[in-house]
Amino acid sequence: MTQSPLIPVFDGHNDTLLRLRERREPDGGAAAFLEGGAGGQLDLPRAREGGLFGGLFAVFTPSRQLGVDYVAMMREAGYDVPLPSPLPISEAQSATLGMIAGLMRIERASDGAVAICRSVGDIETAKARGALATVLHIEGAEAIGPDLDMLHVAYAAGLRSLGPVWSRPNVFGHGAPFRFPSSPDIGPGLTMAGKDLLAECDRLKILFDLSHLNEAGFWDVARLSRQPLVATHSNAHAVTPHARNLTDAQLDAIRDSGGLVGLNFATCFLREDGRMRADTGLETIARHLDHLIGRLGEDHVGFGSDFDGAIVPAGIGDVAGLPRLFEALRGHGFDDDLLKKIAAENWLALLQRSWGN
Structure with a gap:
């Protein structure tokens, strides 16, 4: 049996x-990343094996005081994981x-095999020479603070994508909790500091990532932002509540803005029962893609x-x-033309619309 050529992926x-x-x-x-063999799910040798040529690499500060095994809780049929208090800025x-x-x-x-990219041109140049194109993303803006000074420092270092909140609250807004089943319509939206952060990111x-924002925060961004709406790692509520x-209304707003949704492989967001379990079939991904493509x-x-x-x-x-x-x-x-769009072409087109050249 002839193996299909690798499809290039931007994640x-x-x-x-x-x-x-x-x-x-x-x-x-x-060394662990460049040489591989050190566990985890992503390093350079395996990226090449899988066809991954680039992606958004998140900077996320976990909360030490969570005090619960949230993965164990999400193995159950229903859950409401308690969220930690806001993270101190010094720690973040x-x-x-x-x-x-x-x-x-x-x-x-x-030695040139990995590149930090600040533009679509940088990504395309890295891809053309076989380098892994990495784009710096911050998930949860606790390190920035309302004065936004750190935003400009991070931008100079290569930051081109930012999620204002993880699921815990911070000075900028409120996140969607790890709760199943549940609506994302939970709590207030962006604070005034969050609106200032959005304006400066614009x-x-x-890129202003919507993935962890609650629904009120989502609609604040939809109302205020001049950029395409993007959820970098989220799925369809109609399939997995x-x-x-x-929600479908959120998906429609993303579509109308010329935005994009990056489908999340986390099984708790894929399965109809919301469980975090590795014994999850790939048909769950196909089911979400069917719904996302149908709306977007x-x-x-x-x-x-x-x-x-x-x-x-x-x-x-x-x-x-x-x-x-x-x-x-x-x-x-799915034919290969559609797979190539989902795998990379749509992301590069979205970044072009968001960043320009």
Whole structure:
């Protein structure tokens, strides 16, 4: 049997920088990422094996005081994971700078095999020479603060995508909790500081990620932003009624803005029962893609895998398993032209609309 050629993939979300930081190695995890074989779901050798040529690399500061095993809670049929209190800015800034520095160490140590990209042109140049195109993303803006000084420092370091909140609240707004079943319409939206952050991101052309915002915050962004609406790693609420998933009305607004949704591989957002379990079939991904394409159209859907941040279906396993996903989607009836759009072309077109050249 002839193996299908690799489909190039640009992915909207991973948590690899946090995984590498938690290794606490002098090189910031650069060797572990570049050489592979150190666990997790994403490193350079496996990215090449799976066809991944680039993506948004998230900087996320976890909360030490959560005090619960949220993955264990989400293995059950219904749950409402308690969220931690807001994160101290000093802790968030230390972790954020550490992860940004970690990506810079990887780039320096890679001998040109990894590139931090600040534009679509940078991404295309890196892809053309076979380098992994990494785009810096912050998930949860606790490190920035309402004065926005840190935003400009991070922008100079390469920040081009930002989610104002993770699921915990912060000075900018309120996130959607890990709750199933649940509506995303929970609590107030953006604060005045959040609206100021949005305005400055619009001015700088930093993509403003909607994935963890609650519904009120989503509609604040839809009303105020001049940019396409983007949820880098979210799924369809009509298929899986999780608080983190997007309603049809939200999907319609994203479509009308020329935006994009990156489908999340985390099984709790895929399964109809909301459980976080690896024994989840790839048909769950096809089911969400069917719904997302039906609402958004085939030009406004991509991937936002959540590699290194979630339990994904065992049929994928890690980034090297992406070709198995494509084979499953071919069996579902997706042709290669559509798969190439979902895998990368739609993301690059969206970034072009958001950033320009």
